[in-house]
Amino acid sequence: MPNTTLAEHATVHRAPAGALNVREDLPPTRHFIAGAFDTPDRSRLHADIVDPGTEQIIAAVPEGTAGDVDRAVAAAVAAKRDWAKLVPKERATVLHRIADRIEQNAEILARLESANTGKPFDVSHDDVAGTVDTFRFMAGALRATTSMGAGDYAQNHLSVILREPLGVVGVVTPWNYPLLMAAWKIAPILAAGNTLVIKPSEQTPLTTLKFAELIADLVPAGVVNVVTGRGSIVGARLSEHPDVDMIALTGSVGSGQAVARGAAETLKRVHLELGGKAPVVIFDDADLDDAAASVRTAGYWNSGQECGAACRVLVHESVADAFTRKLVDQVSTLVVGEPGAGEHIEIGPVVSKAHFERVVAHLETAAQQGITAAIGGAALDGPGYFVAPTVLVGVPEGAECTREEIFGPVVTVETFADEDEAIRRANDVPFGLSASIWTENARRSHDVAARIDAGTVWVNSHLVLATEVPWGGFKGSGYGRDLSIYALDDYSRTKHVMHNHG
Known part of the structure; x- marks a missing residue:
């Protein structure tokens, strides 16, 4: 060649021995469901997490099952009503606290991201900064959503347009931007009043689990749930689950096609950001x-x-x-x-x-x-x-x-x-x-x-x-928009209420 x-x-260029030792910063490497990490279970199947710069094993995480997904979805269903009832100011306050917590732990998150993905520190720090900004933006945007003006569009009938949460959203994120892509999904999903179950890439789950650890005391139990494992099992069950109202994925075209096929059985909404x-x-x-x-x-x-x-x-x-x-x-x-x-x-x-x-x-x-x-x-x-x-x-x-x-x-x-x-x-x-x-x-x-x-x-x-501006594609790159107020639209539904006042 x-x-x-x-x-x-x-x-x-090689790092000195121990230069990126993150073992003390590791989160619990278990599923996070209903506000807590699962108890350790050595009988489970686990997948090794490898540092791609050294080929050394950093940790091992459980291979999730359909049963794990069902437990997580049940927790999200149980939490969705109370979370949706919060007024925008209350949800915004939670999102700002999440942003504060991420900012306070920025160095730990960047080091974990670099160890798990091989990213240079410039890229990892940029990802953490983008994560903070995403939560701060959505905290503000959810308090200023707009809809069609109420009025009489039919004689003697007042029309009011409501924006409602969808319910439970299943999320599948990729290995190239584990933390940032999680934020691009989690922030607008929570802002719109939904609860969620997220499956990070089986190769790069560490910062998503760390995120769950950091925010565990900031959100009610069941609002955010994390199940690790393979797309063919965990992602497939999220896609087909009857109690999941939407599936949102960033990943490959093949993954998007698989998710869309699974979602078709229950006619749930699908949001795809692909290649x-x-x-x-x-x-x-x-x-x-x-x-x-x-x-x-x-x-x-x-x-x-x-x-x-x-x-x-x-x-x-x-x-x-x-x-x-x-x-x-x-x-x-x-x-x-x-x-x-x-x-x-x-x-x-x-x-x-x-x-x-x-x-x-x-x-x-x-x-x-x-x-x-x-x-x-x-x-x-x-x-x-x-x-x-x-x-x-x-x-x-x-x-x-x-x-x-x-x-x-x-x-x-x-x-x-x-x-x-x-x-x-x-x-x-x-x-x-x-x-x-x-x-x-x-x-x-x-x-x-x-x-x-x-x-x-x-x-x-x-x-x-x-x-502030949308990100998403056409053709084989999928549909739906991340970032901006358009993401809030994607993760909510429109209801028309008409009052006869004649």
Whole structure:
């Protein structure tokens, strides 16, 4: 495989022994149901939780069963009436207290997240800050929800529109952002007056369990419940459970399809935030330095394990060579290593051995198809699941690496000849989560954004998020919206009450 990675760039920076020892910070590694952690049970099946930077086992958590889900759902059902009866100010106060508690324990949560996922500390601290902000925003937003004005829309009949909680929401979260994606779901679900049962990824459950430990005294028993285990068992039971009113998932397309099939039996609501293959469309008038610097961050943040990553560059043929040189120069400066090696680490390992093998297989397939790695292109020496930050060039239209989620530190570069071709190829993937456009032409920025089939389109930036604005996709990227007041709408229902006053 062609591989021009510089020796110093390929070095994995290692942490001193014990630099990221989180054993004293571990939460109880058991299900959290009805306000308490289950009692230890060694007869249960357990799954090992592995530090992907060192391949050392951190902890073991129970493999949940359908019976565990039933217990958790029963607790959520028992708690839903009293939680829903709280006025917005009371629920908002609880959400602010949760935000305070997270902020007070930010360092512990960041260290746990880095140990469990391999994230550099910059990414983990950003996740914790985003979690705090999500709870604070939802605490304010729930006190200012708006509905259609009450009035007589039929003669002598007063119509009043009510917003009500759904009841119990089942939540399934992914391994790439365990804490932050939990917050994106939990905060609006609680704000809207629902109770919940959450299943974190079986690979990365530690910060979700820690969150439950930290807030146990802040929410009534049964309002928040955590069941660990596999999607095929725990997620499936949540999806089909008759007492679960909605299922909300962030994850892969396959997981979303499985959840939707399970939910169909009871016709419950489904909220899906699935994969992405974000095109980065760079026109000939773009600021190439800015574009390359942005892709350096947005393409490789969290080791590219990001649904909105700037992973698929489409650059005008007249500036393709210049842009590629600039991008390779940028990528060559990325620092790879274990998070415990220091604050300067920018790229950690991918999350697991299975995912590492999948990413490497994508690179090997690309090489077999004659696609060149301008930098990177291979695994790095272990221990740990490290892949060199990679730029693939000479990529033909329709290549597998441009259509499937690699979900690693890999960016592909394709070229286009004109605007129509750029838009056609940007849309020619199964996903529609996000995209970006790079141009100094104001007309083009509006027109092209309107023609790209994605839930978020950035102009001259990429992967900039704000809690006030919605996040979610089209096509194979799912439906429903996280963040913003639109999330509150997703987790509530509308009731029309009409009074005859004639």
